[in-house]
Amino acid sequence: MADMKVAAYICKGCGLGERLDADALVKVAQKDGKVPMAKTHDFLCSTDGVAMIRNDIANEGVTHIMIGACSRRAKTEAFYFPENAVARANLREGVIWIRPDTEEARETTQEMAEDYIRMGCAEIKAMAAPAGNPNTGSSKTLLVVGGGVTGMTTAIEASKTGYPVVLVEKTGELGGMAGKLYKRIPVHEPYKSPADTGVADLVSQVMADSNIKVYLNATVAKTDGAPGRFVVDIATESGATHTEDIGAIVQASGFTLYDMNKLPELGGGQSPNVVDQLGLEALAKAAAAGDGVIRRPSDNQPVKSVVFVQCAGQRDPSGTHLAYCSGYCCNASIKQAMYFKDANPSVDTTIIYTDLRTPGNGEDFYRSAQEKGVIFTKGRVGQVVPSGNTSTVKFHDLILDDKDAAVADVDLVVLATGQVPNSGVDIFAAPKEAVEGEVEVKPISILNLNYRQGSDVPQLKQGFTDSHFICFPYETRRTGIYTAGPVRRPMDIAQAREDATGAALKAIQALENAELGRAAHPRSGDLSFPKVRLEGCTQCKRCTVECPFGAIDEDEKRFPVFNESRCRRCGTCMGACPVRVISFENYSVNTVGAQVKAVDIPDEFSEKPRILILACENDAYPALDMAGMNHNEYSAFVRIIPIRCLGSVNTIWVTDALNAGYDGVMMMGCKSGDEYQCHFVKGSELGRVRMSKIDDTLKTLNLESQRVRDLEVAITDIERVPEMINKYVEELVAIGPSPFKGF
């Protein structure tokens, strides 16, 4: 830091020069900001303006740049100085565009701009240009766990892109669930009949590819390291262990059918003539190998009547069985009914459903089945009663409201039981209390991660591993490890193949980023990473426990060990640290704290309250910028500081602000909880948990609870956010100025 030289540049373009007193801003930068080298420019992002800055860097030795112009989200290419620390004071979207262009508003608008210049100058001095992660790995090999359709497709796609692949399959052959199918749901015009599974073709492609190394009868015994430098032990049946250097991982561990033995009322496990969908595939395969006639397991007689029971053990509101719809089973039953109808139209095939869900071109497939004479009955099956070689299917006919409807003399009943993901160990599950006499079946870990937070990727809902289905599919909360296929959410072959391709690309990005020391999304390309002052650390473990991405391990002495390439740079560790020893070069307790303190707080008689807004840069800050673009006005009394995530908010900022005489603090973060929108999955939730304790602080300061406000903001809240700000300002005006002013 010895050679730090700061310069401040104030732009007069985009109306800034007309609306604001730029010379006064320069004086503020020089006097309050203590940046003697402060200049204005008529059009700072122009070639000429940028050249001026470059010239100062080259010839004046400027290292730190404070730009007072537009939002930090705008003109990022023009203001790109990778060797320098850069701070941006948002005078355009954050000031002139959200204020009325009137004479009476001029004073407060100018005050707002001056504060942002003070804040920018304070921030830049607390920053350093990120130097990048020196601790990078460089393995370009992709590990694919699972040799089903998803895994094979991932391997083939990655290999085609030029990346070597190690594929681990726990059974003795490739193919997975799809390999057990007789045929698949059609994916091409005219979507009328079952199609070849395509598994044989995928297997031969994998086997013929010298860039793909296949381990059969193998499991992952241990996964150590981080993106770019994973070290993976692969245990094979023979007992030998092979160690591979891996750059990124795709987990395609697939699904298991929900156990029909848990459905005795539907005949599950009660008769050989009641099968699940896989059971029927086996019968169809056996038939195809023989005379083409599907036979009843109990006595090998040809099946003349078959009933398909949809949603068997699925969409169960009672909590006993699966709560969700697996999405593919309606089409699968239609396909299986066609196995019968295509071979012999006189076989009675009835599909009993509550809602027939045939997404995509499944509608054509459904229609084709109707044309072939498959009977569709809307009803809820209550009981399947096997007796001898046949069964009676009792159901509630939902169209005719006949509670005692039944199909008798059914040769074969097929239960559509749905997909249960093979997710490995649920690392967040509360330890089960041992029940006497009950043998506890421990879930088997898939990845055996040697991570502080547990051996597998975290599960989101119902055991599926998806982490951010809206913005970042395939993403898990373990950087560089992606999940694809039915382990992520229930799906069919077509969707699994699309998933596999997407996950392969994400994994490739991850390992390339790791080599360059850059962050993965949402801070793609960020070179900063958390630095810890270990001499101040109290080994409290909050950072290692809270890190949403399990990036931090612990050494023998319980000190945190940062694995930078697992880190997403959200700053949750920084927000969690009670002794504030964790920081980023360009984002720290100081960079924000200095801004909080730089604001000029008018005294209690001025009737000019000051409200600090800490706005998440992922949703809230863009929403505020867009409010500016739409000229949705909001109060001139707020001072907004963008933060990486609500999770990075250290309570010291809030207490500092209240002590400094701010009248209120508003925190804007993404939605947390089950339907979270947080880009760091758990960041906003952790931030909110932390802030829920702020009430105690307020009490000790003898302040009203309204002085701190938590607001969930989505990126679409362009009109709502200004309204909420204005409402909050009114509320604070009503309770009167903070008693801490002027101290």
Add this chain to the structure above:
Amino acid sequence: MAKHEYAFYPGCSSQKGASASNYLTSVESMCKTLDVKLTEIPDWNCCGASIGYAEAGELPRHVMNARNFALSEQHMPGKEIVATCAACWLGARETRERLTHSDTLMADTKEALKEAGLTINEMPEIRHMVEVLIEDIGFDEMKKHVKKPLEGVKIAGYVGCQTNRPFGVAGESFENPMYLDMMVDMVGATPIPEYDMKVTCCGGALAFSEPEKAQAQIKDIIESAYDHGAEMIVTPCPLCQANVEIYQGQINKTYGTKFNIPVMYYSQLMVVAYGGSAKDAALNGQLIRARRLEEIAAK
């Protein structure tokens, strides 16, 4: 030679002394003004209507319509057939579609027609009179002949079912066809495009067999017209006209309403607007007299 010539299929209800004879009278006057020549298909027969279904069966029904096609072809080869009645148009058009799409049905039909000494070589186009007006003549041309705009008369356009579904007039929606409102506008009267019963069923043949069910629907149709400030209702369909007009007294008795709203054909509005007399427009054929139109016609 007239500008437009067609083979004409008037249908049973349009005959002299039948329920829609006023429709025919006004259509004839209207066509004279627009230079449209309609030549009646000699010895045409009933279309079978949709209500004949209990006995008609499929083939006999189509054979009835096919006989008209054959006669039209025999006497006026190449001419399009125009019907004024919604049911006639629908029945004939349906037969045309079915015969065109089924060789078996076509062969069977020809075999039956042979018994009457007839045959079909080419399928005729089947048009409704409103199609002729909208598509062949056009609103601009129709408007040119308006001499006495029906200024200030607020008219609910009641399209009904069979001119609208399942075939309808090209370019119109089934749920909210606009052409009748445009015709009302064309004659200088005030349309009510938001009239929400414009495609509600009048009960059709159930007006005969189960009058209480049909009248419940007719009541809604009239009530909504009143609610929208209509002075009269206009329709392109003979059964709609009859059902909505003639049962108003009975509905009043059943529901305690005071309905007394004239129900007109579009052709009657046009004849009056074109300067025709009350007689030309067959205004004397109304059970509920359209006084406003009579006044305009008398001017």
Add this chain to the structure above:
Amino acid sequence: MSANTAMAEKYRNSFLKEIEEQVEMGDWVKMCMQCGVCSGSCPTNFQSAWEHPPQELFMMIRAGKREEVLTTSSMWNCTSCYNCIVRCPRKLPITHIMHGIAEYAHRLGLAPKMQPTRFFSGLFWKNATQTGRVNELKLSMGLYFRNGFSAGVKEGMKMKDVALGLMKAKRLNPFEILGGHKCRDQKGIQAMLKKAYEIERSRKAAKMAG
């Protein structure tokens, strides 16, 4: 053996198949996807006139409820408004199927005897085909007098005002009772229809024979 018994025996296993082969447009029944738009679009179903609205009838056919379907008065409530046809997302010609099922029930003698629309429908067809054209007066009289003379007078009296109004407006001619409008080639029409019925019967018999 009655026509009904013969059919019931022939199609013992599948009422759906019976409908597909014997009813006009019956092969569409299997394509219904049970959305219920038809039932929600039917004007007389709004008056709860249908014991089983179309969607339900389709389901009953698939469920093999032969007796209930063929004896119900439901489809006789169809007003031929064609709303169900234009709204059906699966493009089922529902109006025609309703007419078809009704016709079949009538053909087998299972349709409710006292159903007024069934009666009127038959009367209409006879009236129209007898001379080739409808005689509105005879049609109305036939309807009113279906239950004998005194009931007819009573029903006719109810319609007295309507009739007088129509006569005054020259839209009902009392002399129609004596003959009225008719086609010239009635003989040809009769021969043609006779042939049509013959062909249709033989086609359906052939289907039944498989």
